[in-house]
Amino acid sequence: MNIHDYLRIQSRRNFFRTCAGGIETIALANLLAGDGRAADSTASATNPLAPKAPHFAPKAKNVIFLFMEGAPSQMDLFDPKPALQKYHGQSLPPSMTKDLRLAFIKPSAAVLASPRIFKPHGQSGIEFSDFIPNIASCADDICLVRGMVTDAFNHHPGQLLLFTGSQQFGRPTLGAWVLYGLGSESQNLPGFVVLSSGVGTSGGASNFAPGFLPSAYGGVMFRGGPEPILYLSNPEGVTAQQQRAELDVLRDLNQERLKKTGDVEIASRIASYELGFRMQSAAPDLIDFSKESAATLDMYGVNQEPTRPFATNCLLARRMVERGVRFVMLMHASWDQHTYLNRELKKNCAITDQPTAALIRDLKQRGLLDSTLVVWGGEFGRTPMVENRVTSDPENAGRDHHPFGYSIFMAGGGIKGGTVVGKTDDLGFNVVEDKVHVHDLQATILNRLGFDHTKLSYRYMGRDFRLTDVEGNVVQKMLA
């Protein structure tokens, strides 16, 4: 064993030492197995993104998180509340609204019945609203959670809680934890990719930041257009051959410095440049849809409005999962319908419903749904009561933020399709059965990926941190 081999192992040991419990054991086992292989190059040995085994056999390998920013209205989409008709225009009983604090409206605001028509779908007969017929057609693959609760009722804190398990800044996000735990299976794409349909979110980069984890675990924002990764294209006038020739010189000069100084960080730098170069060719291939069938493109709605941007991202998500990208996060903003609920909700559904269903169906027909966890949801829900900023205009009616009971859904990846978990009261105000806190959702996602959420931890500032903070229970009813 030469010095470089030693250093290599040492740096990996140090790396794994910071992980707690199970990961360390497994990682060390991998390490020892891997070190016996002659082919184990310096590049992969110093790569924090090398694939790693979780705590136990996983059901899912990849996650596609469809983040519906701004809080979609659950009682207009997923959670039918006919009783609202009875109270429409009246205040809720004071017993329900005592000590209630909402972002904008007062507890005495009048109830707003949903004009949506709900019908049962599939074998399972889960009821969905007429705004989302395509998602509804996947009912038997969907586990609909109607019992979601969270602690925050403003957007940025709510999003932080959803993605980092804490309303405080600086913690790693869900995608970063997953990448930290599992590494990446892609040799030439980032392991955690973020796609936006164009409108920013309240949380911005803090929803996919690595927090105090090493920055390699942070989400890489893909962009629309021909350059999906920042600075992916060569500068204007630099040909591929020139780029390669210059990179060859760069590699040789860096290698000479490596020999002179003995600093293995230079080996990592060389590997980073080579991976960057591979991304330059892999990413254009990723976004090239020319080999997708017309039927596929139509199913997603890639070539039509208003689905185009979101459909493109959904199809990209499938193509990334095929290429080993571990965690794909799609952001659609905004579902924050304080006003003009009917109009705006319809618009959002017209954009997202068809591509979402196409994604589930496409993954299924390609045999990828079993190993891909699809999550659809926002940071909280909306009130059964009306918010009306322009009282003279009835169409202006919307709903306020509501953390006490809302809906999200999941599909694939070891999740039990055709099920409903949790139940809200007749007015959709509180959860009365099977409450699922955001921390429980996080615990369940990690469970499907093969992690005990209490053991996937990272030591920082003297404390072992984890995604679920000090809470979280796996929701057994959601598991297949």
Place this chain on the structure above:
Amino acid sequence: MLLRVAIFSAWCIACAAQDFTKDVKPIFEKRCFGCHGPTQQMSGLRLDSADVAQRAASKVLDRVTSTQKGFFMPPMGPRLSDSEIAKIQQWVTASAGPVTAARSTHWAFQPVVKPPRPLVSQREWVRTPIDRFVLARLEKEKIAPSPEADRYTLIRRLSLDLTGLPPTPKEIAEFVADKRPDAYERVVDRLLISPHYGEKWARAWLDLAHYADSDGYEKDNSRPWAWRYRNWVIEALNRDEPFDQFTIEQLAGDLLEKPSVEQRVATGFLRNTLTNREAGVDRIEARFEQIVNRTNTVATTWLGLTVGCAQCHNHKFDPISQQEYYKMFAFFDHAEEEDIDAPLPGEQAPPPEYQAKRDQILEQYWVRELMGPWERRLREAHNNPGLNLEWDFQATEFRAAVDHALHLLSDDPAKRSRREWDRMIGWFVGHIGPDYAKDKRTAGQMREAREKLDALFAALPPYTQAPAMRDDPTIPPTNLRLGGDYKTLGEAVSPGTLAVLPPLEAGANASRLDFARWLVSRDHPLTARVAVNRIWQEFFGRGLVRTSEDFGTQGEKPTHPELLDWLASEFVENGWSMKKIEKMIVMSAAYRQSSNSRPDLEASDPENALIARQARLRLPAELIRDQALVASGLLNSVIGGRGIRPPQPKGVAELSYANSVKWRESTGADRYRRGLYIHYQRTAPYPQLANFDEPDSNVACARRRRSNTPLQALNLLNDPVFYETAQALAKRIEAEGGDNPLAYAYRLTVGRDPSPSERARIEQFRSKGGTWVGVARVLLNLDELITRE
């Protein structure tokens, strides 16, 4: 959210459980299990096992002691007796963690005692007292120090460490040729008085202050005057303001006797806290979060302690009780934000004509007259919400967006300052409310008035403002917040600090100024240690205490405790001069060692904790930009002033919430200013800074990470900003390189000559059609270029 009691200490669970089974469980069994036991868990609460019940402990106590109907527990039957409550209370206290001991044996809380300089055998190696400490340890381990680095490396290392800028080819040539015995010291002295010194050292300080040019959270509004504080930091560092004064001015400059404008500007340190202007936010909660952030920032920066845990419960590991946390919190609870006039030299206050013209517009459009009824409606909605939804929304928006909105809505308008009137009028003309909005004529008039007022203001010459702090004696005494929840008030606390640290002389009446003075008192065990450790970290890549943000019991112990104490004592004895301690460090033989790896030590000391060599350190994000700008000759080296926005790809700023961030590209020479001056937009940071590990600026950061990613590679290779520097460098090489352009290119970039094999490789590249731009790109992407060796 309230249940933040952590569960990591097995010890405390065990000891709490003893009481639990014997004393507490029987009470719960008798009175609570019906609803919160093995068969039923209403509200998810289950009280039959110690560790589960413990998480809810403080909440349970709140319930059983409450008299509020509908809140107190148990809801039926007699109240719990005093003795039962006392038992639960004891158990809660026990489960909340180790009870604070006034004395701690932890090393960092012990007084700093200046140790004697150790004896060493290789005396010829020793250049400064520091070397004795380093060498003594190496000799004990039977390890030889590394040889001194060559002069090329030394001058580049010194230049980068002290100013962040590389040496010029001329400076390199002079130093290499300088045979005088004090040649090295001359370089050090020159760099220490360079005005760029302040720029380099400001960045690390701004990381602690978590400086940014925007509010953060979803609105993330720009902070047009944040840079005024940055100016102060650069200047204070350049004049080597003693660290005790540096501390006092930033924490309490406003409380000094007849404070100067600069002393008040210094309190901008406390103004880097985020501001949530999301409309639904409760102002009282938002203020609470800001004070929590200030308390935590100050603790990390001066005490090297992570006190944040004690916001919600007694600290699990360190002797910090929740009560002590709120005692520190109280200092900042009694301060308010205030923006002040802070003109730069030569700036004139708005002339009297300005005010006259402004008044004229206000009169012409009846602005004050119209504002009266508007304000009455606004106050009405604020005081009696629920009467009118449209006005409720006006009030909500006002409270969220306008600084000091609660004061404006409740204080007597007659007592308003001019600044407050301006703020009120400024808001009114842009938000006239639903009543006037219905009247097209009035709405149009107000739009005109606003445009005229804006145009009048825009025509004024710049008159710099600064974010600052002021004391507010009207704020009621601070209460502890149970479970860290701002609404749940606990006992009242007076200002104070941690019992393990020396007492505050001013006692319960201590002010923020007393607190600042206490931090820099001679017998404080933490401040000097924490400060010199961070200085050491800048020069060696790791502190003597590696966890420079955590000197508590969970942090790492110092590798060289005597050296740390010696440096801390020197620091204080030298009148807290940062430059003096820095000079002492860079003059040492330890600092001058080669950074090449040591095959003999890779097994025993892979992280170089023993300092048997120097470290190769990837440069911070801003300095990477600076290297390319200097090498290419594009750098605009103007010091201080407002931020700049270099070109960045479309779609980066657009990612911010609702597209609210406008990235107006800087033009002309502004494009080429140092990385320190890049506008920091919290929700959409400049990609090159983010790619190279600039901290997110939401909380204090005492040490940056140094990652190595393919995105960094793409950034340096393909970013048009860097490509422009490569093109400029190529031109420079050809124009100024004479008959040895490659040697010149090497001097400009990595500050040395190419080796024969490096030269051969590049010549081969050139012979196959490689251009000078290609060579420049290679050099600007070298690992060595972005590394301090």
